Amino acid sequence: MNFSEALDYLFQANDFGIRPGLERITKLLDLLGNPQDKYPCVHIAGTNGKGSVSAYCAHVAAVADKKVGWFTSPYLERFNERIRIIDGRQGLADFEDHFRSPEISEEAFAALLTEIRVAIDQMLAEGFDPPTVFEMLTAVAYLYYAREKVDMAVIEVGMGGRLDSTNVLTKPLVSVITALGYDHMDRLGNTLGEIAGEKAGIIKQGCPVILYDPRDIQETSQEGASALQVVEEKARSLAAPLSLVSACMFSDHQVDRQGQSFKLEGSDRLWHIKLRGDYQQMNAGLAIRACQAFATEEQIAEGLARTRWPGRLEILQQEPLVMIDGAHNVQGCAALAREIHAHFNEESHIYMVGILADKEHAQMLSLVLKGDNQPPATVYCTACPVPRTMQAHQLAQELQGILGWADDQVWNIEEPVHSPDKLAQEGLAGKICYSPDIEKTLLAALAQAKREGKGLVVFGSLYLIGNLRPYLRRELWGQALDGE
Numbered sequence: 191m192n193f194s195e196a197l198d199y200l201f202q203a204n205d206f207g208i209r210p211g212l213e214r215i216t217k218l219l220d221l222l223g224n225p226q227d228k229y230p231c232v233h234i235a236g237t238n239g240k241g242s243v244s245a246y247c248a249h250v251a252a253v254a255d256k257k258v259g260w261f262t263s264p265y266l267e268r269f270n271e272r273i274r275i276i277d278g279r280q281g282l283a284d285f286e287d288h289f290r291s292p293e294i295s296e297e298a299f300a301a302l303l304t305e306i307r308v309a310i311d312q313m314l315a316e317g318f319d320p321p322t323v324f325e326m327l328t329a330v331a332y333l334y335y336a337r338e339k340v341d342m343a344v345i346e347v348g349m350g351g352r353l354d355s356t357n358v359l360t361k362p363l364v365s366v367i368t369a370l371g372y373d374h375m376d377r378l379g380n381t382l383g384e385i386a387g388e389k390a391g392i393i394k395q396g397c398p399v400i401l402y403d404p405r406d407i408q409e410t411s412q413e414g415a416s417a418l419q420v421v422e423e424k425a426r427s428l429a430a431p432l433s434l435v436s437a438c439m440f441s442d443h444q445v446d447r448q449g450q451s452f453k454l455e456g457s458d459r460l461w462h463i464k465l466r467g468d469y470q471q472m473n474a475g476l477a478i479r480a481c482q483a484f485a486t487e488e489q490i491a492e493g494l495a496r497t498r499w500p501g502r503l504e505i506l507q508q509e510p511l512v513m514i515d516g517a518h519n520v521q522g523c524a525a526l527a528r529e530i531h532a533h534f535n536e537e538s539h540i541y542m543v544g545i546l547a548d549k550e551h552a553q554m555l556s557l558v559l560k561g562d563n564q565p566p567a568t569v570y571c572t573a574c575p576v577p578r579t580m581q582a583h584q585l586a587q588e589l590q591g592i593l594g595w596a597d598d599q600v601w602n603i604e605e606p607v608h609s610p611d612k613l614a615q616e617g618l619a620g621k622i623c624y625s626p627d628i629e630k631t632l633l634a635a636l637a638q639a640k641r642e643g644k645g646l647v648v649f650g651s652l653y654l655i656g657n658l659r660p661y662l663r664r665e666l667w668g669q670a671l672d673g674e
Contacts, residue, residue, distance in 0.1 A: 191300050191303065191304045191307070192296075192300050193296035193297070193299060193300045195300070196299060196300040196303040196304065197269070199303065199307065200303060200323055200326055200327070201323060203320060203321065203322055203323045203326060204323055209319070209322055210350070210353035210354075211353055212353060212355070212357065212358060213318070213319075214313070214318060214319055214320075214321045214322070214325055214355075215321065215325045215328060215329065215355040215358055216358055217313055217316075217318055218306070218309055218310065218313060218321055218325065218326075218329050219329060219332065219358060221309040221312055221313065222305075222306065222309055222329060222332075222333055223336075225332045225333045225335070225336030225337075226332040226336075226358055226359055227360060228335075228336040229259070229335060229336065229340050229341065229342055229343055230342045230343075230362070230363045230484075231342065231343045231344070231345050231359050231362045231363060232244075232247050232342070232343075232344045232345065232362060232363055232364055232366065232480055232483075233345050233347070233356065233357075233359055233362040233364075233365045233366070233392050234247070234344070234345065234346050234347060234365075234366045234367075234368065235347040235350070235351035235354070235365070235366070235367050235368070235389045235391075235392045236347075236366070236367050236368025236369055236370065236389060236402065237368070237369060237370050237371035237372075237385070237389075237519070237521070238368060238369040238371055238469070238519070238521050238522060239368035239369050239402065239469065239472070239473045239476070240262075240346045240347065240368050241262055241346065241499060241502070242465060242470060242473040242499050242502060243366055243368055243473050243476050243477050243480070244260065244262055244344050244345075244346045245497050245498070245499040246463075246473065246474060246477030246481070246493065246494055246497050247344045247366075247477050247480055247481055248260040248274075248276060248344045249276075249282065249493040249494070249496055249497040250477065250481040250485050250489060250490050250492075250493030250494065251276070251341075251342055251344065251481075251484065251485065251493070252276040252277075252278055252279060252281055252282035252285075252493070253279060253282065253485070253489045253492045253493040253496065254484060254485040254486070254489045254493070255278040255279050256278060256340075256341040256342055256484070257275065257276075257277045257278060257281070257338070257339070257340045257341045258275065258276050258340060258341065258342055258343065258344060259273075259274070259275050259331070259334070259335035259338070259340040259342070259343035259344070259345075260273075260274040260275070260276060260292070260343070260344050261273060261274075261328075261331045261335075261343065261344070261345045261346055261356070262274075262346045263324070263346055263347075263348045264652055264653070264656075265656065266500055266501045266516075266652060266655065266656040266659065267289075267656050267659055267660055268290065268293065270290075270293035270294050270295075270296070270299065271290075271293055272327065272331070273293070273294040273299070273327075273330060273331045273334055274292035274293055274294065275292055275294075275334075275335070275338055275340060276292045277292075282496065286496070286498075289500070294330075294334060298334065299330060299334075302330045302333055302334055302337075303326065303330055305333075306326060306329050306330060306333065310326075322355070324348050324355050325355040328348075328355045328356055331345075342363070342484065345359070345362075347389075347392065350388040350389065350391070351367075351388055351389040351390065351391040351392040352387070352388050352389075352390075352391020352392070353388075353391070354391075354392075357391060357392055359392075359394070360394065361394055361395075361396075361397055362392075362394060362397055363397075363398075363483045363484060364397065364398045364399070364400060364480045364483045365392050365393055365394065365397055365398070365399045365400070365430070366399075366400045366401075366476055366477075366480050367386075367389050367390065367392070367399065367400070367401045367402065367421065368402050368473065368476060369402045369404075369407055369469065369472070369521065370382055370385055370386055370389065370402070370404050370407060370417055371385075371407065371519060371520070371521040372385070372519075372520065372550075381413060381416075382404065382413035382414065382416065382417040383413065383416040383417050383419075383420045385417070386404065386417035386418075386420040386421050387420050387424070389421075390420060390421045390424040390425070391424075393421075393424050393425055393428055393430050394428065394430065395428045395429065395430065396428070396429050396430060397428075397430050398430065398431045398432075398433065398483070399421070399425050399430050399431065399432045399433070400433050400435060400476050400479045400480050401418075401421055401432060401433070401434050401435070402435055402472055402473075402476055403418065403434045403435060403436040403437070404417040404418050404421075405418060405436075406436055406437045406472070407521070418434075433479055435472060435475040435476050435479060437472065439454055439455035439456075439475065440452050440453065440454055440455075440471055440472075440475065441453045441455075442460065443471060445466075445468075445532070445533065447505070447508060447533070448464070449462060449463055449464040449465065449466070450462075450463055450465075450466070450470065450471065451463070452471045452474075454475050454478060457487065459487065459491060461474060461478070461491060461494060462491075462494070462495045463494050463495065463497065464495070464496075464497065464498060465497065465498070465499055465502065465503070466502075466503035466504075466505070466529060467502070467503045467525050467529055468525065468528055468529070468532070469525050474494055477490075477494065478490055478494070481493070500659065501514055501515070501516045501652060501655045501656065501659060502515060502516055503515045503525075503526065503529055506662055506663075506666055506667075507666050510639060510640075510643050510644060510645050510646070511534060511539070511645030511646065511647070512636075512639070512645070512646045512648075512662065512666060513534075513645070513646070513647050513648070514647075514648045514649070514655050514658065514659060514662065515647070515648070515649045515655070516649075516650075516651065516652035516654075516655045516656075517554070517558070517649045517650065518545075518546070518549065518650065518651050518652055519549060519550070519554070520550050520553050520554055520557065522554075523553075523554040523555075523557040523558050523649070524557050526557075526558055526647075526649055527557045527558050527561050527562075527563060530558075530563050530647065531561070531562055531563050534645060534647075535563050535564055536564075537564060537644070537645070538564045538565060538566060538567040538644070539564070539566065539567060539644060539645040539646065539647050540566070540567050540568045540569075540570070540635055540638055540639050540642075540644050540645065540646045540647070541558070541559060541566050541568070541569045541570065541646075541647050541648070541649070542569075542570040542571075542572065542631060542632060542635045542646065542647070542648040542649075542658075543555070543558075543569065543570070543571055543572075543585065543589075543648070543649055543650045543654075544571070544572045544573060544574045544579065544580075544582075544585070544628070544650040544651055544653075544654035545574070545579075545580050545585060545650045545651055546574060546576070546578045546579055546580060546651050546653075547578055547579060547580040547581075548578055549580075549651075551580055551585070551588060552588060552592065554650075555585075555588065555589055555592050556592050558647075558649060559589065559592065559593065560592055560593060565593075566593075567619055567620075567642075567644055568619065568620070568621050568622075568623065568635075568638060569589060569593075569621075569622050569623070570623045570624070570625075570631050570632075570634065570635040571583075571585040571586040571589060571622065571623070571624040571631075572585075572624065572625060572626060572627070572628050572631040572632075572654070573585075573626040573628070574650070574651045574653040574654045574657075575628065575653060575654075575657055576651075576653050579651075579653075581626065582624040582625055582626045582631075583602070583624055585624065586600050586622050586623075586624035587600070589622055590622055593622070595620065595622060599620055599621050599622060600621075600622045600624070601621055601622070601623045601624070602623075602624060602625065603623050603624065603625045603630065603631070603634055604625050604626075604627070608623070623635075628654070628657055628658060629661055632648070632658050632661055632662070633661075633665075635648075636662075636665055648662075
């Protein structure tokens with residue numbers, strides 16, 4: 191198969207949906223020689239912060255001059271981002287110069303999936319159910335890292351933990367559980383304790399566990415103690431040493447538009463990170479503790495300082511502000527609202543938003559657009575390019591009710607009278623504009639921001655952020671889109 195054929199084959203499995211369980215992935219990897227057992231791993235689960243912690247750990251491993259596999263979910267701009275290898279310090283330098291440099295090549299992906307297809311055919315002949323998309327993708331990653339002889343891998347859980355297809359690792363270097371929250375409740379449970387039990391499923395016999403103290407999560411503090419008890423009992427049953435990272439362990443926290451710094455209990459070092467958000471010191475603290483399994487303090491400090499993780503409170507332009515954030519659930523939106531309030535609340539901003547329909551969208555919109563911050567100047571609503579999206583007009587209607595704005599303040603920019611060309615001649619303060627066309631909506635929002643000298647904040651699903659980021663790079667930095 192070539193790359194296009196490989197993707198077609200992969201996504202045919204979408205017809206079977208999400209089917210939790212480890213039987214299929216265990217059989218598939220067994221037929222492939224259990225490649226996941228050929229290198230040590232850092233395994234990361236949690237509701238929020240998995241991507242940031244994985245980025246910190248991968249950067250530290252590269253600074254320690256290790257050839258590190260890095261498996262993340264979902265991707266931001268390109269499918270190939272999900273499977274990457276950073277080959278030591280030189281590989282990290284290449285990554286800093288060119289974001290796509292560590293990605294698996296199309297040829298390598300196609301070749302590996304062609305080989306895996308043979309194993310799948312054997313599975314089916316033996317009476318097993320066909321694997322899911324994520325199971326096949328996990329198999330490609332594990333096999334790729336084994337073939338490329340990585341020194342270690344950083345593996346991010348897809349969803350949950352206990353039944354996630356990545357959870358076939360027998361003895362990871364360390365297991366990390368990031369901030370817990372209410373997401374995927376239809377599959378993971380209705381209480382924080384139930385969700386914690388699913389995440390704690392990645393804990394292995396005798397392997398150290400690093401946990402974001404659930405009592406420190408503002409939106410879930412009442413249930414935090416019960417969630418902590420669930421993880422503690424699981425770790426105790428497996429003789430797995432458990433370490434908490436708690437807010438009380440941090441001091442000397444300083445923030446500016448270039449990043450932030452802090453001290454962490456147990457060291458006099460002032461740690462520096464580029465990533466924004468008051469939660470990032472906690473994520474960095476998790477990574478510091480996890481990386482002690484394979485790196486020195488100096489290597490950890492350098493790796494953290496060099497870490498970037500696009501699409502999460504990422505400032506693409508300072509003046510006027512252009513910021514994008516994959517705030518895809520209630521906790522993410524609360525963190526975005528706090529960031530704006532703390533550092534960018536001197537004036538009203540223009541906002542653009544797209545959210546999936548199965549999220550708590552009313553609460554998410556209220557947190558960012560109707561809280562203690564300055565009221566929005568204009569809000570642009572659009573649809574994410576996936577079937578689960580909330581439609582642009584529905585999002586606009588819900589936002590109208592939340593903000594209490596009148597019917598004549600809601601504009602469909604697909605209509606000629608409200609087209610982007612017409613918008614340039616109108617006063618747009620106090621308007622909700624909507625269109626399912628992501629690029630058209632972005633260009634209208636960006637044109638208004640440039641014209642009026644206002645900040646632009648784009649937030650919501652990572653599917654939205656990933657699709658918009660290439661256009662913003664073109665408009666702001668002059669970088670060509672793929673294929674141009």
